[in-house]
Amino acid sequence: xxxxxxxxxxxxxxxxxxxxxxxxxxxxxxxxxxxxxxxxxxxxxxxxxxxxxxxxxxxxxxxxxxxxxxxxxxxxxxxxxxxxxxxxxxxxxxxxxxxxxxxxxxxxxxxxxxxxxxxxxxxxxxxxxxxxxxxxxxxxxxxxxxxxxxxxxxxxxxxxxxxxxxxxxxxxxxxxxxxxxxxxxxxxxxxxxxxxxxxxxxxxxxxxxxxxxxxxxxxxxxxxxxxxxxxxxxxxxxxxxxxxxxxxxxxxxxxxxxxxxxxxxxxxxxxxxxxxxxxxxxxxxxxxxxxxxxxxxxxxxxxxxxxxxxxxxxxxxxxxxxxxxxxxxxxxxxxxxxxxxxxxxxxxxxxxxxxxxxxxxxxxxxxxxxxxxxxxxxxxxxxxxxxxxxxxxxxxxxxxxxxxxxxxxxxxxxxxxxxxxxxxxxxxxxxxxxxxxxxxxxxxxxxxxxxxxxxxxxxxxxxxxxxxxxxxxxxxxxxxxxxxxxxxxxxxxxxxxxxxxxxxxxxxxxxxxxxxxxxxxxxxxxxxxxxxxxxxxxxxxxxxxxxxxxxxxxxxxxxxxxxxxxxxxxxxxxxxxxxxxxxxxxxxxxxxxxxxxxxxxxxxxxxxxxxxxxxxxxxxxxxxxxxxxxxxxxxxxxxxxxxxxxxxxxxxxxxxxxxxxxxxxxxxxxxxxxxxxxxxxxxxxxxxxxxxxxxxxxxxxxxxxxxxxxxxxxxxxxxxxxxxxxxxxxxxxxxxxxxxxxxxxxxxxxxxxxxxxxxxxxxxxxxxxxxxxxxxxxxxxxxxxxxxxxxxxxxxxxxxxxxxxxxxxxxxxxx
Numbered sequence: 001x002x003x004x005x006x007x008x009x010x011x012x013x014x015x016x017x018x019x020x021x022x023x024x025x026x027x028x029x030x031x032x033x034x035x036x037x038x039x040x041x042x043x044x045x046x047x048x049x050x051x052x053x054x055x056x057x058x059x060x061x062x063x064x065x066x067x068x069x070x071x072x073x074x075x076x077x078x079x080x081x082x083x084x085x086x087x088x089x090x091x092x093x094x095x096x097x098x099x100x101x102x103x104x105x106x107x108x109x110x111x112x113x114x115x116x117x118x119x120x121x122x123x124x125x126x127x128x129x130x131x132x133x134x135x136x137x138x139x140x141x142x143x144x145x146x147x148x149x150x151x152x153x154x155x156x157x158x159x160x161x162x163x164x165x166x167x168x169x170x171x172x173x174x175x176x177x178x179x180x181x182x183x184x185x186x187x188x189x190x191x192x193x194x195x196x197x198x199x200x201x202x203x204x205x206x207x208x209x210x211x212x213x214x215x216x217x218x219x220x221x222x223x224x225x226x227x228x229x230x231x232x233x234x235x236x237x238x239x240x241x242x243x244x245x246x247x248x249x250x251x252x253x254x255x256x257x258x259x260x261x262x263x264x265x266x267x268x269x270x271x272x273x274x275x276x277x278x279x280x281x282x283x284x285x286x287x288x289x290x291x292x293x294x295x296x297x298x299x300x301x302x303x304x305x306x307x308x309x310x311x312x313x314x315x316x317x318x319x320x321x322x323x324x325x326x327x328x329x330x331x332x333x334x335x336x337x338x339x340x341x342x343x344x345x346x347x348x349x350x351x352x353x354x355x356x357x358x359x360x361x362x363x364x365x366x367x368x369x370x371x372x373x374x375x376x377x378x379x380x381x382x383x384x385x386x387x388x389x390x391x392x393x394x395x396x397x398x399x400x401x402x403x404x405x406x407x408x409x410x411x412x413x414x415x416x417x418x419x420x421x422x423x424x425x426x427x428x429x430x431x432x433x434x435x436x437x438x439x440x441x442x443x444x445x446x447x448x449x450x451x452x453x454x455x456x457x458x459x460x461x462x463x464x465x466x467x468x469x470x471x472x473x474x475x476x477x478x479x480x481x482x483x484x485x486x487x488x489x490x491x492x493x494x495x496x497x498x499x500x501x502x503x504x505x506x507x508x509x510x511x512x513x514x515x516x517x518x519x520x521x522x523x524x525x526x527x528x529x530x531x532x533x534x535x536x537x538x539x540x541x542x543x544x545x546x547x548x549x550x551x552x553x554x555x556x557x558x559x560x561x562x563x564x565x566x567x568x569x570x571x572x573x574x575x576x577x578x579x580x581x582x583x584x585x586x587x588x589x590x591x592x593x594x595x596x597x598x599x600x601x602x603x604x605x606x607x608x609x610x611x612x613x614x615x616x617x618x619x620x621x622x623x624x625x626x627x628x629x630x631x632x633x634x635x636x637x638x639x640x641x642x643x644x645x646x647x648x649x650x651x652x653x654x655x656x657x658x659x660x661x662x663x664x665x666x667x668x669x670x671x672x673x674x675x676x677x678x679x680x681x682x683x684x685x686x687x688x689x690x691x692x693x694x695x696x697x698x699x700x701x702x703x704x705x706x707x708x709x710x711x712x713x714x715x716x717x718x719x720x721x722x723x724x725x726x727x728x729x730x731x732x733x734x735x736x737x738x739x740x741x742x743x744x745x746x747x748x749x750x751x752x753x754x755x756x757x758x759x760x761x762x763x764x765x766x767x768x769x770x771x772x773x774x775x776x777x778x779x780x781x782x783x784x785x786x787x788x789x790x791x792x793x794x795x796x797x798x799x800x801x802x803x804x805x806x807x808x809x810x811x812x813x814x815x
Contacts, residue, residue: 175214175236182207189213192357193253193294194235202246211248212238215357217427220280223273223311224354224425226323229330231255231270232310232355234278239304247300254310255356256328257293268314268327272297275307282309293331323423325391332389332422336449337362337379341470344436348464349379350397350449352417354425358384364429383464387451392422396452399432400744402463402706403445403611409433413742416454442469443613448706448744461744463609463706468667502628503808505685507595510806512541515584516562516576528553529788530795532562532569540564540571541590543802547573549770550791551777551784561798563592568600568795594807601799602680604792608699609706610676612663615695619659619679622691626654632682633662687808689800693765696793700769701758704776704790705751707783710743712750718775720757766797 178187182205184198196211203209216234223230231254250272258264270290273282274297287298295310314324321327335358337349349364358381365376398414401407415430422428436442450461518538524531531552534540541563548559548570559570592600623629630638635658659679666673676699683692708715716722716730730749731741741749754772761768773794776784784790 210240620656
């Protein structure tokens with residue numbers, strides 16, 4: 001018996017619980033609905049129907065799941081998940097065991113808490129009015145079951161180990177409630193362009209108005225026909241106070257704007273329909289102001305609950321127009337949704353919206369497993385994209401993994417969306433099943449989403465990055481390897497002091513020996529990344545006299561790497577006169593610190609594609625002091641106590657733990673932090689230039705392959721003069737059933753070729769990058785005209801010597 005059991009007295013034989021539950025299923029009228037969403041009784045209900053198909057209950061696997069005592073059990077809410085769990089373990093009425101609870105028992109707890117209330121903590125947030133539920137026992141039962149079915153999406157452990165990681169309990173609706181006073185204000189629905197503006201004096205001084213906003217994703221179907229099409233979700237607006245003096249304003253950015261030609265301007269308009277009931281009837285509002293794709297509506301007839309929807313409406317259809325879409329520029333928004341964590345097998349959901357509101361979470365109700373419908377699941381938004389669609393027409397959707405460790409199930413690689421589905425204005429979803437190949441370590445990866453318009457040559461594509469694998473799953477998958485490693489070195493002494501000492505990074509002004517004076521002014525109307533702009537007479541600091549060959553606006557030129565006005569970039573060799581340090585008159589504008597240099601030269605890594613598992617293994621094998629890496633990454637507080645047994649034996653395991661910690665922190669704050677960029681800056685600060693060069697070459701090769709696609713053949717001819725037969729030899733391993741390589745799979749033979757080609761250079765990474773840049777620049781349609789990150793990495797490798805000389809002074813080290 002464990003200590004936990006001894007202390008809490010919770011050594012419960014759970015087999016008795018399940019036996020008792022079999023009887024409850026016959027007497028509990030809510031059993032069928034409850035078992036459909038409750039993971040603790042679903043397996044029991046399933047075993048009643050099929051004795052040969054028994055699931056492993058989460059309570060059987062973790063018998064002390066409920067033995068954790070919460071410090072705050074006093075709050076009462078409408079969800080059964082939030083009831084006082086301690087009450088379940090206390091002695092209850094004699095008619096039922098304390099080990100098993102039905103819905104009626106939960107309701108008894110609610111009644112007891114209402115009759116014998118305890119002190120509650122004041123809540124500042126605005127919650128829904130559920131007093132009517134507490135006074136109506138039957139209504140409370142139905143509300144509890146309904147809420148439970150929508151928000152509870154856990155599965156038993158056996159299913160969870162093979163399925164898309166549904167184990168999440170969270171709210172499904174996104175809405176906002178704000179309390180405003182006499183001063184008024186604005187309320188915005190999160191992650192949307194839907195706003196309510198409340199003017200000053202809307203309510204009397206001393207009074208308050210609670211404004212609620214909610215978006216219902218599927219608008220009324222009656223507004224989607226040949227003459228009308230909805231361009232916003234159905235907006236639910238709630239007000240608490242109708243004693244008002246001023247009207248309020250609804251402002252919405254919609255998914256369309258009327259074309260500029262005279263016929264479209266006359267024949268169509270963007271309008272707002274308004275009702276007090278969700279089902280209607282709706283009336284057209286006249287107090288509307290429209291500017292391009294934004295409409296502002298003045299709401300004067302107010303109620304506690306109101307509904308509004310924006311639509312583009314045509315007076316009539318005049319040939320050659322066939323429907324209202326012909327009069328507007330219509331934007332289509334798509335979102336890719338998936339589980340919070342990826343698993344060896346998971347489902348991604350491609351969703352098309354008839355408006356530009358893409359929620360951060362989406363409830364998926366039609367997931368199936370083994371031919372059986374799963375409970376509703378809340379999926380996270382992984383990526384989104386918006387594109388112009390001139391008229392409703394059939395679309396072909398394909399998802400392709402850019403990582404060789406993952407693939408899309410063959411029958412799910414390409415799916416169609418019908419024109420009729422787009423016309424309805426409702427959400428249209430397609431599911432794609434991903435799976436991992438072999439028993440490799442789980443890691444996040446990138447996949448390509450491609451949307452083709454079947455009746456034209458229009459193609460839209462974008463990349464999506466998956467979240468990380470579930471933390472527990474990572475541990476389960478890699479545990480055998482770690483245990484094996486521990487066993488092998490168990491008798492070896494633990495070396496806490498690394499044998500390699502990394503130099504200390506010094507943040508000081510760069511030491512520059514060569515300057516250039518601008519002979520002409522260069523200002524570009526269309527800014528180009530990594531190319532400097534300057535005025536005639538400017539003094540530019542040159543980081544060495546090595547030249548970089550790269551394409552400018554139209555032609556391939558030779559450039560120096562220079563610094564001007566705190567910015568590093570390229571300057572055309574013919575546009576400056578090189579002078580010595582002694583000849584330079586005013587160098588104030590060309591000064592830069594070593595810290596700023598490290599941060600700027602690493603900027604290309606914000607946009608480069610990489611494989612996390614490869615980066616992790618490369619860094620953990622190359623860095624010999626976890627403390628040095630932790631310090632420059634901002635984890636100087638980290639100590640050996642922060643490592644578990646699995647990370648304590650080898651220096652590489654400790655380095656990997658530091659990198660994983662940083663990756664998790666970056667993933668939690670995606671908008672402000674980027675993993676690979678911060679890692680490269682840190683490695684530069686501990687003078688791991690060889691490792692930086694290796695990572696640079698690996699990521700450039702992978703990103704170039706993805707960018708090139710089918711055009712890799714032209715590059716192969718220029719770089720290595722490959723014959724048609726040699727090119728086909730690279731493509732054969734990646735051919736589909738039709739004997740050809742799919743367009744979205746072309747990055748794979750491209751990567752194989754570039755990897756093989758670069759291997760011939762050995763350690764000459766500068767030559768690899770420069771030769772690749774030159775070859776790409778000479779293509780018929782150079783990808784480097786728009787993709788400049790390769791040029792950015794050339795700047796990086798040409799600055800390494802200057803950075804090392806300034807940031808790691810030998811005199812400083814000797815002190």
